[in-house]
Amino acid sequence: MAKEIKCVGILTSGGDAPGMNAAIRAVTRAGIYHGLKIKAIYRGYKGLITGEIKEFKTEDVSNIIQRGGTILKTSRCPEFRTPEGRALAFETMQKEEIDALVVIGGDGSITGAYNLAKEFDIPCIALPGTIDNDLYGTDTTIGYDTALNTIMECIDKIRDTASSHERLFIVEVMGRDAGFLALNGTIATGAEACVLPEIDPEFEKITQFISNGLRRTKSSSIVLFAEGREKDYNIMEVAENMRQKFPELDVRVSILGYLQRGGSPTASDRILASRLGVAAIESLLEGQRNIMVGLRNNEIVYIPFTKAIKDDKPLDKDVVRAQEIMAS
Numbered sequence: 001m002a003k004e005i006k007c008v009g010i011l012t013s014g015g016d017a018p019g020m021n022a023a024i025r026a027v028t029r030a031g032i033y034h035g036l037k038i039k040a041i042y043r044g045y046k047g048l049i050t051g052e053i054k055e056f057k058t059e060d061v062s063n064i065i066q067r068g069g070t071i072l073k074t075s076r077c078p079e080f081r082t083p084e085g086r087a088l089a090f091e092t093m094q095k096e097e098i099d100a101l102v103v104i105g106g107d108g109s110i111t112g113a114y115n116l117a118k119e120f121d122i123p124c125i126a127l128p129g130t131i132d133n134d135l136y137g138t139d140t141t142i143g144y145d146t147a148l149n150t151i152m153e154c155i156d157k158i159r160d161t162a163s164s165h166e167r168l169f170i171v172e173v174m175g176r177d178a179g180f181l182a183l184n185g186t187i188a189t190g191a192e193a194c195v196l197p198e199i200d201p202e203f204e205k206i207t208q209f210i211s212n213g214l215r216r217t218k219s220s221s222i223v224l225f226a227e228g229r230e231k232d233y234n235i236m237e238v239a240e241n242m243r244q245k246f247p248e249l250d251v252r253v254s255i256l257g258y259l260q261r262g263g264s265p266t267a268s269d270r271i272l273a274s275r276l277g278v279a280a281i282e283s284l285l286e287g288q289r290n291i292m293v294g295l296r297n298n299e300i301v302y303i304p305f306t307k308a309i310k311d312d313k314p315l316d317k318d319v320v321r322a323q324e325i326m327a328s
């Protein structure tokens with residue numbers, strides 16, 4: 001018979017994302033509501049190995065829903081990738097009497113939870129926390145909406161300069177392996193084109209998009225370039241290529257960088273994180289294990305770890321088509 005869950009550990013891991021604090025708050029409050037003890041683990045898997053742990057009460061999560069980043073801190077922990085590291089983490093869990101774990105993070109963090117769960121038979125629940133939106137099975141991830149809005153605000157500002165100076169801007173946005181931020185950022189800002197990791201960049205096609213855009217606006221052009229495409233093309237080389245193709249345009253590069261990861265979460269991210277946090281606790285109490293809690297068509301769904309981390313999340317074809325039509 002499965003062991004009764006009395007104490008749940010919570011940690012944030014991998015890249016921080018706006019809304020992680022709202023998720024920590026929801027897991028803590030829902031846990032306490034259901035009579036559980038909540039133990040907060042600092043610095044992701046690193047803190048699980050070293051035992052940086054504190055019991056959380058309701059007041060420990062007051063006044064954090066509006067804050068970006070994560071009050072629990074986060075880290076990349078190479079040691080947890082090894083069986084020895086995970087054995088140390090398990091020892092800490094036994095010592096602290098933590099019966100189950102809620103992990104908030106991206107695909108790497110969920111892979112870590114999956115390995116721990118397999119090796120030590122520990123109930124683990126993951127919440128998708130990443131600005132990249134690259135987790136299969138959920139329509140959106142905690143932090144994605146905020147990052148997309150940040151990108152939109154930045155590009156609206158860049159547009160002012162682009163059109164005043166009649167420049168072509170190539171703007172790099174985050175997305176390690178996925179183009180959701182770049183694609184939807186392009187639609188939301190009316191940018192002329194995007195270069196995505198999922199779609200062959202085909203240089204000629206990109207320049208075609210741009211020349212179409214130029215014919216219409218005759219003043220400026222903005223191309224969003226997903227960071228994940230850097231594997232194939234260096235953004236500076238892309239800019240040089242564009243300079244040669246459009247000698248009449250002044251070409252500039254802008255890399256948005258880490259500002260995309262920060263800031264106060266949008267209402268959507270706060271609500272998403274709160275709903276998923278409550279569902280994490282309730283699914284554990286219902287006996288669910290080793291699943292990521294997500295949202296599909298506005299309903300809570302449970303995705304086995306194996307699917308969430310192994311299956312690639314495809315870009316929505318309708319969205320790609322809409323972007324192409326807008327840019328034609």
Ligand code: ADP
Nearest residue numbers: 014015076077080081105106107108109111112
């Ligand atoms: P994200 O969760 O944002 O994708 P990472 O890929 O850096 O970020 O993963 C975060 C952490 O998850 C890693 O530093 C490591 O501790 C853990 N992790 C990632 N992959 C594995 C793995 N295959 N096995 C065990 N732990 C892993």
Ligand code: F6P
Nearest residue numbers: 015106130131132174175176227
């Ligand atoms: O996974 C989220 C993300 O923002 C990616 O888009 C980016 O590649 C990565 O994190 C960068 O993270 P860091 O520099 O913190 O390792």
